[in-house]
Amino acid sequence: MAGVMEHVLGNEVGRLIVGLIVVLIFSQLNALFLVWLERKVAGHIQLRIGPKEVGPFGLLQTIVDGLKLVGKELITPKRADKILFIIAPVLVFVPVLVPFIVLPFSKSLPLNDMNVGLLVIFSFSTINVLAILIGGWGSNNKYALLGAIRSVAQNIAYEIPLLLSVLSVVLMTKTLQMSKIVEAQSSYWFFLVQPIAALTYFICATAETNRAPFDIPEAESELVAGFHTEFSGMRFGLFFLAEYTNVFVVCAVATTLFLGGWTGPFGYSLGIPGIIWFLAKTYLLVFVIMWFRWTFPRLRFDQLISFSWKVLIPLALANLIITAGVIKLI
Amino acid sequence: MPLDSLKNSIEKKCPEAKVAESDHSKTGWYLDVAIPAEKIVDVTETMFDEMYYLEAITGLDFKDGFQVLYHFNKFKTKERIVVRITTEKGKKVPTISSVYSAALWHEREVHDFFGIEFEGSPDMRPLLMPEDADFHPLLKEFGKVNAYLRMDEIYGDDK
Amino acid sequence: MAMINSEPEVTREYFLNLGPQHPSTHGVLRVLLKLDGEYIVEADPIIGYGHRGHEKMAENRTYKQFMPNPSRVDYLSGFIYNHGYVLAVEKLMGLEVPERAKYIRVICSELNRISSHLLWFGTFLMDLGAFTPFLYCFDDREVILDLLDSITGSRLTYCYCRIGGVAKDIDDQFIEGTLSFIKRLRSRWTDYHNLVTKNVIFIHRVKNIGLITKDIALKYGVTGPNLRGCGVPYDIRKAEPYEIYDELDFEIPVGEKGDIWDRYMVRLNEMEQSCRIIEQAIKKLPRGPIKASGVPVKIAPPKGEVYFPFESARGEAAFYIVSDGTEYPYRIRIRVPSFSNLQALIEVLPGTLVADTIAILGSIDIVVPEIDR
Numbered sequence: 001m002a003g004v005m006e007h008v009l010g011n012e013v014g015r016l017i018v019g020l021i022v023v024l025i026f027s028q029l030n031a032l033f034l035v036w037l038e039r040k041v042a043g044h045i046q047l048r049i050g051p052k053e054v055g056p057f058g059l060l061q062t063i064v065d066g067l068k069l070v071g072k073e074l075i076t077p078k079r080a081d082k083i084l085f086i087i088a089p090v091l092v093f094v095p096v097l098v099p100f101i102v103l104p105f106s107k108s109l110p111l112n113d114m115n116v117g118l119l120v121i122f123s124f125s126t127i128n129v130l131a132i133l134i135g136g137w138g139s140n141n142k143y144a145l146l147g148a149i150r151s152v153a154q155n156i157a158y159e160i161p162l163l164l165s166v167l168s169v170v171l172m173t174k175t176l177q178m179s180k181i182v183e184a185q186s187s188y189w190f191f192l193v194q195p196i197a198a199l200t201y202f203i204c205a206t207a208e209t210n211r212a213p214f215d216i217p218e219a220e221s222e223l224v225a226g227f228h229t230e231f232s233g234m235r236f237g238l239f240f241l242a243e244y245t246n247v248f249v250v251c252a253v254a255t256t257l258f259l260g261g262w263t264g265p266f267g268y269s270l271g272i273p274g275i276i277w278f279l280a281k282t283y284l285l286v287f288v289i290m291w292f293r294w295t296f297p298r299l300r301f302d303q304l305i306s307f308s309w310k311v312l313i314p315l316a317l318a319n320l321i322i323t324a325g326v327i328k329l330i
Numbered sequence: 331m332p333l334d335s336l337k338n339s340i341e342k343k344c345p346e347a348k349v350a351e352s353d354h355s356k357t358g359w360y361l362d363v364a365i366p367a368e369k370i371v372d373v374t375e376t377m378f379d380e381m382y383y384l385e386a387i388t389g390l391d392f393k394d395g396f397q398v399l400y401h402f403n404k405f406k407t408k409e410r411i412v413v414r415i416t417t418e419k420g421k422k423v424p425t426i427s428s429v430y431s432a433a434l435w436h437e438r439e440v441h442d443f444f445g446i447e448f449e450g451s452p453d454m455r456p457l458l459m460p461e462d463a464d465f466h467p468l469l470k471e472f473g474k475v476n477a478y479l480r481m482d483e484i485y486g487d488d489k
Numbered sequence: 490m491a492m493i494n495s496e497p498e499v500t501r502e503y504f505l506n507l508g509p510q511h512p513s514t515h516g517v518l519r520v521l522l523k524l525d526g527e528y529i530v531e532a533d534p535i536i537g538y539g540h541r542g543h544e545k546m547a548e549n550r551t552y553k554q555f556m557p558n559p560s561r562v563d564y565l566s567g568f569i570y571n572h573g574y575v576l577a578v579e580k581l582m583g584l585e586v587p588e589r590a591k592y593i594r595v596i597c598s599e600l601n602r603i604s605s606h607l608l609w610f611g612t613f614l615m616d617l618g619a620f621t622p623f624l625y626c627f628d629d630r631e632v633i634l635d636l637l638d639s640i641t642g643s644r645l646t647y648c649y650c651r652i653g654g655v656a657k658d659i660d661d662q663f664i665e666g667t668l669s670f671i672k673r674l675r676s677r678w679t680d681y682h683n684l685v686t687k688n689v690i691f692i693h694r695v696k697n698i699g700l701i702t703k704d705i706a707l708k709y710g711v712t713g714p715n716l717r718g719c720g721v722p723y724d725i726r727k728a729e730p731y732e733i734y735d736e737l738d739f740e741i742p743v744g745e746k747g748d749i750w751d752r753y754m755v756r757l758n759e760m761e762q763s764c765r766i767i768e769q770a771i772k773k774l775p776r777g778p779i780k781a782s783g784v785p786v787k788i789a790p791p792k793g794e795v796y797f798p799f800e801s802a803r804g805e806a807a808f809y810i811v812s813d814g815t816e817y818p819y820r821i822r823i824r825v826p827s828f829s830n831l832q833a834l835i836e837v838l839p840g841t842l843v844a845d846t847i848a849i850l851g852s853i854d855i856v857v858p859e860i861d862r
Contacts, residue, residue: 298618358796
């Protein structure tokens with residue numbers, strides 16, 4: 001048995017396949033865990049407890065909810081575009097899994113440490129928007145269409161400052177490879193020298209994942225349920241899980257770029273393995289994003305867009321120019 | 331008394347008005363104005379100029395006709411007025427929605443419940459009743475009621 | 490104003506139903522919106538989904554039998570309506586109510602007003618997207634409901650006031666509970682103000698939006714906090730005082746412009762004023778009987794009519810009762826404030842965005858069953 005494992009892991013393709021299976025399992029478990037975490041965090045902020053019956057501390061609640069969703073009838077509206085309606089949930093989930101291949105969980109763990117890792121992550125995250133638009137249009141429902149249109153505008157507006165702030169970091173490290181970016185932070189973490197870029201990135205990341213206070217596309221109290229109004233059963237479940245996985249990916253990227261990835265503070269790892277550092281920092285950022293959702297009201301759509309165009313983009317641009325200037329001088 | 335000036339303007343616009351003072355501690359209003367149905371728009375314009383707001387329009391069903399009451403009040407104390415018109419069944423009442431936009435919904439409701447037609451109103455769709463209802467529920471002939479009286483049985487002989 | 494024409498044209502504008510089932514219309518309300526992109530061109534509220542025929546019921550029930558009905562008209566200020574109905578019948582009969590009963594009724598009415606405003610606060614913020622204050626408000630409201638439950642027996646729709654007084658006397662437990670609740674509520678103000686009132690996102694959502702000016706208020710008969718938000722200090726409790734309101738010392742909070750922010754601040758300040766009223770009333774609470782003596786078993790007021798207005802949580806509500814001398818009323822008309830307040834939206838909404846519509850609808854605090862009766 002051990003010999004087979006070694007043979008498989010030694011082979012490039014075998015390593016890839018095993019790694020993909022592990023990534024799939026991890027991402028599913030992670031999504032389930034995040035749903036539970038959200039409900040617990042929401043409960044405690046709202047002076048109540050959250051799920052506690054099913055399993056210890058309610059941990060199995062998500063699995064049971066998932067089973068319930070699987071058992072529901074998949075209703076397709078009569079005049080919905082059938083092909084688009086079926087593709088949309090799948091299309092929203094698949095691109096979220098791809099970044100797991102390049103995320104640097106620890107020194108040896110990025111599955112395939114491509115030298116354009118960062119580019120891969122951001123190009124696949126834009127397919128997310130396409131999937132939302134397909135879902136909204138294919139539902140043949142005015143509410144869903146409104147939600148999808150808003151989502152497209154919001155994502156376009158917030159993609160630009162996101163990329164600009166990431167560019168500032170890339171200018172400093174001169175590489176797009178994720179593991180090299182982490183290694184460049186072995187003496188100090190980047191958020192200390194790039195606070196504006198870190199803040200801008202975090203705000204844009206919240207907007208990219210359609211989380212409150214930027215959750216207009218799925219505004220529960222305004223458009224019933226936004227772009228996923230018509231999706232029932234596991235189709236809705238896929239949208240839901242994809243959103244949480246996206247939150248994890250975005251926080252993981254933030255950890256890599258600004259919080260030092262798997263390194264400890266100022267290079268002292270304190271005996272804790274790198275993967276624990278990475279996961280701890282990522283989940284801390286996820287907790288902060290969840291905290292936002294239950295504290296702030298929602299921005300109105302035009303205020304949201306004007307915030308991006310009039311505040312974030314100039315800020316990110318200024319930060320980029322200053323970074324470029326400082327690097328040139330030093 | 332501020333109500334004296336109002337009395338004068340009403341009587342100027344509508345000489346047939348019967349303006350009576352009323353005991354607020356008994357009835358809740360200070361002036362009771364009874365006018366013929368055709369003059370309602372003129373009197374309402376007077377009220378609007380004097381900055382009254384329309385509180386409610388009530389319909390009453392009696393054996394010898396309908397009464398439509400318009401309750402007016404100011405955003406101050408001691409100024410509630412009731413304007414009454416009496417119509418026979420089947421006659422139309424002019425609408426006051428050109429003066430008070432609030433009257434639109436109130437008139438629709440009175441029409442729903444009593445079948446009184448308000449002529450000139452831009453919108454007479456049913457408000458509370460379903461669109462295909464062909465009965466008027468608050469008429470005393472509809473359903474079970476306890477009393478169906480004439481006007482003088484309640485008011486005495488002075489209205 | 491009927492917008493549904495028979496011939497469909499190809500236009501830029503489209504219709505959207507803020508349908509009867511919607512998470513943020515407070516009740517079964519349908520608003521037919523004509524939209525141009527995200528801007529509203531015309532708005533037409535369509536009501537009547539919950540019409541139960543209270544006014545017809547009134548003609549078939551005696552005055553005593555009709556008593557549970559007013560609570561169910563506006564279930565959020567159920568006590569205030571019950572109180573108002575009883576006061577209207579007492580005025581028609583010319584009954585004198587003992588002092589202790591008056592004080593008890595005022596204390597409970599003000600508690601009901603606070604609970605209604607708290608619920609408004611929670612649901613309004615939920616419409617804006619902040620889900621957490623809803624639970625804090627309900628936590629506070631639970632205390633009020635328990636207090637009122639201990640003396641009246643019901644949590645939401647009350648039938649505690651009787652023609653001539655109240656049904657049961659209050660005990661020291663109720664008084665201590667009320668005083669400790671007021672202390673607790675006052676400590677919550679800092680939380681609410683820090684987390685909501687000073688929140689930049691919230692301020693941007695509510696300032697200068699949904700202006701109900703004095704002209705609109707006059708044309709449509711808007712009353713209550715919506716009217717006080719535009720600067721008119723008109724409150725029935727001060728203008729035509731009933732019960733013991735003229736012996737108590739409280740202020741009427743007013744706003745300036747009539748936007749959502751003003752209405753929000755007026756309601757928050759009104760809760761504080763209600764706390765003041767309750768404290769004074771408890772201090773002055775006299776001993777004595779709680780029911781008038783000599784109230785006949787068959788309530789048959791003399792022939793006549795009465796129009797009795799009172800200040801509910803939403804504005805000026807009124808009962809207009811015509812009596813024919815028997816124990817069955819000839820006609821009872823319930824004037825509800827939300828009827829006029831909602832109508833004002835026909836003029837306020839055009840020109841705003843869909844997201845603002847939800848905020849404006851939430852801020853005028855309507856209860857649709859009250860409109861439908």
